[in-house]
Amino acid sequence: MRYLTHKLIAFLIALMLAPVMLAPSWAQTPTLNIDVNVGIREPVPFAVPIFIAENNGAQAVATEISRVIASDLISTGLFREIPAAAHISGVSDFNAPVQFADWRAINAQALIIGAVSTSGGQLTVKFRLFDVFAQAPMGDGIQFTGTEEGWRRIAHKVADTVYSRLTGEAGYFDSKVVFVSETGPKGDRRKRLAVMDHDGASLSFLTEDNAIVQSPRFSPNNREILYTSYESGQPRVVLMDIFTLQKRDFGDLQGMSFAPRFSPDGTRVVLSISNGSNTDIYAIDLRSGARTQLTSGPAIDTAPSFSPDGTQIVFESDRSGSQQIYVMSANGGEAKRISFGDGRYGTPVWSPRGDMIAFTKILGGQFHIGIMRTDGSNEKLLTRSFLDEGPTWSPNGRVLMFFRETPGADGAPQIYAVDISGRNLRMVNTPSFASDPAWSGLLQ
Numbered sequence: 001m002r003y004l005t006h007k008l009i010a011f012l013i014a015l016m017l018a019p020v021m022l023a024p025s026w027a028q029t030p031t032l033n034i035d036v037n038v039g040i041r042e043p044v045p046f047a048v049p050i051f052i053a054e055n056n057g058a059q060a061v062a063t064e065i066s067r068v069i070a071s072d073l074i075s076t077g078l079f080r081e082i083p084a085a086a087h088i089s090g091v092s093d094f095n096a097p098v099q100f101a102d103w104r105a106i107n108a109q110a111l112i113i114g115a116v117s118t119s120g121g122q123l124t125v126k127f128r129l130f131d132v133f134a135q136a137p138m139g140d141g142i143q144f145t146g147t148e149e150g151w152r153r154i155a156h157k158v159a160d161t162v163y164s165r166l167t168g169e170a171g172y173f174d175s176k177v178v179f180v181s182e183t184g185p186k187g188d189r190r191k192r193l194a195v196m197d198h199d200g201a202s203l204s205f206l207t208e209d210n211a212i213v214q215s216p217r218f219s220p221n222n223r224e225i226l227y228t229s230y231e232s233g234q235p236r237v238v239l240m241d242i243f244t245l246q247k248r249d250f251g252d253l254q255g256m257s258f259a260p261r262f263s264p265d266g267t268r269v270v271l272s273i274s275n276g277s278n279t280d281i282y283a284i285d286l287r288s289g290a291r292t293q294l295t296s297g298p299a300i301d302t303a304p305s306f307s308p309d310g311t312q313i314v315f316e317s318d319r320s321g322s323q324q325i326y327v328m329s330a331n332g333g334e335a336k337r338i339s340f341g342d343g344r345y346g347t348p349v350w351s352p353r354g355d356m357i358a359f360t361k362i363l364g365g366q367f368h369i370g371i372m373r374t375d376g377s378n379e380k381l382l383t384r385s386f387l388d389e390g391p392t393w394s395p396n397g398r399v400l401m402f403f404r405e406t407p408g409a410d411g412a413p414q415i416y417a418v419d420i421s422g423r424n425l426r427m428v429n430t431p432s433f434a435s436d437p438a439w440s441g442l443l444q
Contacts, residue, residue, distance in 0.1 A: 043080035051114035062116040065155040072159035077424030100135045172394040176440040178216040182433035200429040218440040226260040272302040294332035314348040338376030353397035403435040
């Protein structure tokens with residue numbers, strides 16, 4: 001955590017946040033800003049008094065919204081909430097002057113004040129963010145409107161805005177995660193697709209548990225998912241609309257198909273097709289159904305993932321004699337190996353920022369989730385356990401989710417998240433065992 005006190009730095013921060021800043025005069029005041037790219041040792045203390053209920057019936061949802069906002073911020077590891085019991089003054093009027101001395105006395109550095117109203121099933125939430133020590137607002141107040149049933153999404157949007165103004169990065173709370181929900185004993189595990197908020201809330205199921213499912217992936221518009229299904233007895237790639245639950249089966253492909261992903265524009269799918277001992281990567285045009293073979297040879301080539309600009313594909317292959325990571329043109333052709341450390345590498349996935357690739361590494365009998373530059377440099381291992389696998393990026397490229405399985409006869413998977421700094425490793429709450437997470441983009 002850093003306190004930016006020099007006038008030049010404050011001015012640069014003001015430029016970075018424009019045009020949402022208020023009152024340009026406070027650009028010459030010490031400004032709260034969190035640099036997420038340095039080693040943050042102490043979370044920033046913030047306060048979020050329960051949002052004001054501006055009409056009858058809004059109190060319950062106002063409380064819930066306040067709690068979700070606080071939970072989102074705490075989950076990053078960057079922020080620490082000052083509990084309500086420590087608050088000196090309450091907030092009963094959204095437009096009343098802020099008593100900064102009271103908040104400074106309890107060491108709050110950021111203050112979030114909000115109000116909630118309901119009318120005819122519609123919900124309106126407005127909020128303001130303040131830098132307590134600068135005694136100034138951090139940007140204009142913002143108002144969100146939606147249905148009462150959508151209150152949780154509005155809370156995530158508020159948290160995203162606060163996160164963005166404090167860090168200078170886009171948020172990631174208003175997003176979904178699709179995953180494989182697992183129940184039953186290890187030898188007879190029942191699997192079905194489920195989707196939830198990034199924090200494990202608002203869970204719903206997309207499939208029944210009568211067939212094994214694997215590797216779900218969101219489309220760029222967050223409306224469809226690709227996944228591998230064993231409903232026919234062989235692995236087949238399926239495309240599902242998550243709103244209508246309508247399915248398209250790529251059963252006309254020769255051989256077994258698996259490990260699918262969308263192109264960034266959503267027009268193509270890349271996947272692996274296995275015929276005998278050979279596995280190659282193919283691209284399929286979703287409109288025409290045309291299929292293009294991108295790799296060929298005796299190797300096992302799988303787990304393809306597009307770069308954000310759609311020009312390259314990263315994948316894993318054993319063509320060098322062991323499982324390693326390669327990058328090639330999105331149209332196929334010569335592939336360049338980028339992993340050269342000890343051990344084996346798999347499940348590569350390109351960051352939405354375009355600057356890094358996440359992967360699973362197996363070394364010395366342990367599994368790791370790691371990241372590297374797109375040329376293979378600056379490799380960094382973030383986790384280590386009996387079995388960590390399947391990383392997926394948050395929409396802003398700041399956090400990775402993956403699944404961790406415990407050893408032994410009763411071993412089971414759970415979803416975890418970790419910051420790309422290697423800090424803030426935490427388990428994501430799910431009602432059952434969970435594996436194969438895949439993060440959506442920010443919702444619209």
